[in-house]
Amino acid sequence: MDSLTVLRSAFAPVPGYLDAATCGLPARATVDAMRGALDTWQAGKADLAVYDEAVRASRAAFARLVGVDPSWVATGSQTSALVGLVASSVPDGAEVLVVDGDFASVVFPFLVHADRGVTVRQVPLESLADEVRASTHTVAFSLVQSRDGRIADVDAIRTAAAATGAVTVCDVTQAAGWLPVDATLFDVTVCASYKWLSAPRGTAFLTVRPELLDRLRPTSAGWYAGEEIWSSVYGPHMALATDARRLDVSPAWLCWVGAVPALELVATRWASPTPSVPGSGWRPAGARSWPCPTTRPVPDEPSSRPAAPGRPAAAAASGSRSTSGTTPTTWHAP
Ligand SMILES: Cc1ncc(COP(=O)(O)O)c(C=O)c1O
16 A cells, blocks of 8 residues: 555545645544543543653654654644744844745744844745845745745745845744655744644644754743753753753643654655655655545646645645645635
């Protein structure tokens, strides 16, 4: 069985379900895992080591999905909180370049720093790369706009940012799971995993290039950010993890139990068979559409495939509702 067939068969068909990213359907394994965890909890047998393992396995699967080492990956709960962490690390007076109309969780966390002189310049997605100036500290954008499915021109944005030294922060929430995502292309990525990754809401990730880690203030550091988690439960001595785990927040336990099978399913669909080596030029295999949880067969014809970042957006950028069930719908319904 090919990996798409495996992935498709992991979901219970829901005839008439709109295959939109506002809220992904859970895989059967996610529902089973969460039901099992609820029963265990109710029986007074919750084992915190099991929850820790769920976070570890989720981190590893996400790392595989986006082509980085797990040490690049921090776990969180929402995009806005993770972007907030990045925004807190932007220096006073910095200019942040964002996309006009981008999702609020990518923009508001920067806007709230106006009192310390952080300015947020909003420009159309199409001119984002051209608008990067020497004064631009950070460029923050969604890889795919949830409003209408437009895909950012990653190559142009990266080139412009590299020319001025601007930090790139890419929200891959609306992309990961149906579009190949290579997190090594960006300084920082953030991802809420309840959309195309079909994990429970309340699970999210941040990736950061190791050389930039020191520039991110762990504003939400708690016991789970400690190098030795279970030796970090009381202060004041603080020894944070040396890798991106120092940015972790303590997990919403049951959500992570459900996230493991979801992320492993999608990672298996997308990632290379061997663990990727950051910087090795590894890319996920060709872009394909997300399985449509309907009873209709989902053909995998090339014309319906979304474009990879940096390539022409083609069919996927339309954001329109698919009648064949092959093109992911990418708008956001509240
Ligand atoms: C591009 C994008 N990022 C993130 C999110 C989710 O944000 P948060 O995790 O802050 O609720 C959404 C939700 O629609 C989105 O469209």
